[in-house]
Amino acid sequence: MTAVQGASAPQARAERRLAERYGPVRDARRGRRTMWILALTVAVLAGAFGLWVAIDRLAPSVSTQEISFFVAPDQASVEVLFEITMPPGEQADCTIEALDANFGQVGLLDTRLGPFQDRMNQVRVSVATSAAPVTGIVRSCELVN
Known part of the structure; x- marks a missing residue:
């Protein structure tokens, strides 16, 4: 039986049973990283759209x-x-x-x-x-x- 470092044996067993039933615990850093990538993508797209609108408005027209x-x-x-x-x-x-x-x-x-x-x-x-x-x-x- 392998114990998680810094955790007691009963806590390690409980975590193992939960992992067997529900799957491994997700890494919170991975979720935050995904959110940052998504936010950066939206910001870049919004900036590109704003630039396109500005260029279109500044173009000479009749x-x-x-x-x-x-x-x-x-x-x-x-x-x-x-x-x-x-x-x-x-x-x-x-x-x-x-x-x-x-x-x-x-x-x-x-x-x-x-x-x-x-x-x-x-x-x-x-x-x-x-x-x-x-x-x-x-x-x-x-x-x-």
Whole structure:
């Protein structure tokens, strides 16, 4: 019979019986080490996500806000007035769309805007139409690389 160092014989027997019934006692250091590794992994992933968000927010972007539109008297075109915000000196490819009463596309124009000296500029674009338009919208704008 082998006794655990520093333990009395009855205590050693009790520990052996418990180990036979429930398995060996877990090392508390192993659990703490696992928790530290898990916490470190979560911290690294959170930091990487934060860095990705910061880089994405700092990247130059373009945004538009429609101001008004004007349908030509002969209904052969629609003029769209909008505000474009983008870094000075950059160019953007924009798609302007003319729609009919059923929101069907009756005109489409892809145009390059810029470079501008100011960050915010008002732009007026005319879109030829194939049927009577009732509105004009800016579908999209993307910076040119």
